[in-house]
Amino acid sequence: MVVIDSQSEDTILRARGPLQFKCLLETTDASHMHKVIKGAFESLQTQVKSESCVLTVCNSPIFIWPNQSFNATPKEITPETPCEDLLQWIQTDEQEITGKRSAKKKSKKTSTANVINLRLMMEVTTKGGPLSAPVLSRTVRTSHFLSLTLPMDCVIRTTSICTIKDAFKRLMEALSHQLSEMEKVMLQHMKGMTLLVPEPLHFLLPEPKGLVTVVYPAGVPDSQLETQRKELHKQFELPDDQPFFRRANAYHFPNEPYKDGYLRSPHLVLTNPSLDDGKVYLVQGIYSYHHYMQDHMDDNGWGCAYRSLQTICSWFQQQGYTEKPVPTHKEIQQALVDVGDKQKSFVGSRQWIGSIEVQVVLNQLLGVTSKIMFVSQGSELGSKGRELANHFLTEGTPIMIGGGVLAHTILGVAWSEMTGQIRYLILDPHYTGAEDIQVITDKGWCGWKGPDFWDQTAYYNLCLPQRPKVI
Template identity: 45%
Template sequence: MASRVVVNQKGLSVLSNICSSKEKKKGWLLGFQKSNHYEVVACATCQDDWNIEDVKQYLPGGIYIVGAFYSGAVAVDTNSIVKDLGNFGLEKILEGDFVVCAVGVTCDSVAEENFYLWTDGQTLTIPVVSISHDLSLDNLLIIRIQCPIPLSFELVTNADIWKSNLQKEIHQLCNAARSRNVLYHLKNSDILIGQDQLCGVARDSSCSDLHSHIKSDDGFGTSGRKSKKDQLSTLQFSMYHQIKKKPSFHAVPTCCPVIKHSLGNYKSVEMTLPVDALAVVSRDLPITDLHAILGMAVSHQLSAMSTCIIRDTVAKSEKFSRPVPYHFQPGGLQAIFSMVYLHNMPDEQLVQRRTEVHRMLGLPENQPMFRRSNAMMLHEERSSYGYLINPHTSITSPGVNGGSQYLVDGLYSYHHYMQDRFDDNKWGCAYRSLQTIMSWFKLQAYTERTIASHREIQQALVDVGDKDPKFVGSRQWIGSMEVSYCLDHLLGITSKIMFVSSGAELSTKGRELSLHFQTQGTPVMIGGGVLAHTILGVDFNEVTGDLKFLILDPHYTGAEDLKVILDKGWCGWKGPDFWDQHAHYNLCMPQRPLVI
């Protein structure tokens, strides 16, 4: 029986924001169930009643509804909470034990003392609660199940009837995904996982053993054990459905096909559902428990596809668009949420839908988190992207003693000299810094524009009247002001410009820069003398004033080798002496648009 509750710091912050509202709030706690404790990583609000299905459709396999929360409680003693739970009827909705977070009407934040455990269907206990910064998806295994599933349902004029037909078919597919008739195959291996059968792996294995069974070709047609780096990659599964013989067919030879033929005239919808579901599991999960989690992942997504088709298909239309799943890790939460959008619906038509999800998860409504371009990049997708993504996350060297780190928020790609088969050595550093900044806005889904080339950047400066036409095609430098002009012209992004009279003065700008990364989170381009760099963050001690800068250096000319880049300091922490103490600098600080 679990006796501990571990709450992720970011999830707690979101929960506090929800519960600090003057309105009474209620909803679900989301996280992981371990043998001796619960891990709470996120929450989801309920509107009117305690509807559990509204939330499940967004959850991957392995992330559960582990409890419930409510605010505005008149009293938060155990007797009052037990009475509230009885009125809510939660013990009939949530099976077994679960976590309870009760927040009093006068409480403006959530802390350890707000958490309880409901056990044995009748007892409220006070668990050991800890707030953790260490809960991370990086410590878990991400599993991806991809398989095309055919869907067919009868189409009639009455919308209520065809919607009912669709739901019945989806319900059968969901049951099949969780049944003993479905086997999940680990790609590039001999492993098949069924409800009560295993092939290619021992029954006492754990999920951490799966990587070692994946065959990798060494160039001679032989397989080898996966490296430590490879074991960070997503486990790829496909799904197979066993053909089950009915009792009346027992006398038919197994090699003989059996065809059931029915005649009738009716309209039907035929489509293939592109199932792409995720599951998140601990590395020590027994392999025998995996089938249920994979089945849950697929069934949640099938239900979400059904909901998407019913909600977004135009009334009285017989044209059905394919539902496409996307996966997101929004707002720094250590949780994954899946959304399904119709293939033919642009992001502009999905604003209300995204807004509803932001509100449900307690996320800010002034930045995009669920646009298609926000979809999370899994390990193998980052590896094949062409540019290094967020190299700073692999830095192990320390910053400032006793300082607090304020870093770029989200993803960017590293752009530097000699990339794209283009020689800009000794003149293109500011162009490359601008490309890194543009990549941030693209990967955060503020724009769908491709990253501008050097020539496109030069043409933009001509178009805004900053340069003469002969500037296009030249090897002339640009600076921070030109970077801000291009961001405005190409992306519609405004920027603040910080001027410092000398490199020595930069050591006094810790507070301003930390505020920028807290509120905007965008990379900063800094230009001075003949060099340009990108600032990805600062480590600042407010007591001593000590400051270090997280620098991404565009002057690197080598291959996309993360080890070389980090070991040689092309991405790393730099002290104030990194800057020319006598040169003046301009910092271009892009501002995040307020959109969803």
């Protein structure tokens, strides 16, 4: 689950659909190609602004012709209908199972009901006018025909008082603007007769900026787009020491499942503890929950530190600091062998690792440095509130903590500087069940724990990964 922004009453309209880009080149002269490509985009602009353009609300009976003085069906949909009322017409999975539909009754809004998906289409039939027989002619000449599909993907955010007429006007302007951006990208990255498909991506920036759409050339790696990212950081007044516009940072809409099957950031559904004069300091960004028995791997009883390390690696991957996949147990073991920390026989074994090994692997595989915090006994962890709060405030990365034979992931602290009270947000890698967020949060596998959670006499090491300073 991802929080869209602090304004929970807002509704996001997202329009997607293919537009066919086609052009005929008589020569391969660069100036001629630029002229023809510009003409093809002008034709697409005309198409989007024509009366043939139609948007349908996915999983509903609603069709809207925004360029026909706002023609819509069903007739209950009028230009003055509030945007959020479209939610009433959307068929949910639960309604499909029960056969029930509540078009006349407002459904309860949840975090997944804030996005209204629209399908962009074009009518292929024309209204009225006399029919005529086709006339065919044949001309023999050499030319080059270029054709590709433009993946239009536009997003606007509306408030509860915004009408459909106003929202769809903004949406059509966004579609037109996106075509202009696609034209720029295609011309900028054109090499000979090869055209790169423009790829629109959405990024959620710190408030009040919100969702921003950027068009990148598909197939061009992030490493070659640093200049464009620097310009975007300057444009939106963002710090230049962390990535905001890498592809891995693209916003994941809450109504779309993750294909890899891992739960993302389960702590977001929890209620933060309330302490006298206390503040809450949390992990910054998205991570995957890795725990025992995933990936067809039986590591019950020995793999908790491996799983905590995988969760940390997922954070660096999903924040755009690395494009490397989350390492497997064997890859973690091989990394320790490669740096000389372990013998070759360690690979494929069921031996534990600790926070020092986690530090070594992060540096070896991701180039990430870490600080190690030593705590001689668990009872002293209660006095580490300032250090932990500062870590989540400045670095924002998950922390791996190991002590005795157990390892856990710390995702945040609630700490009162005045009273010294402290609570720890723990993600427990010892969980062996299915990816059921209800069970995981209700049973405390992801939850807030007090100082008594730790073995008061055990020795603990904490690995605090540091955030790289890159765009």
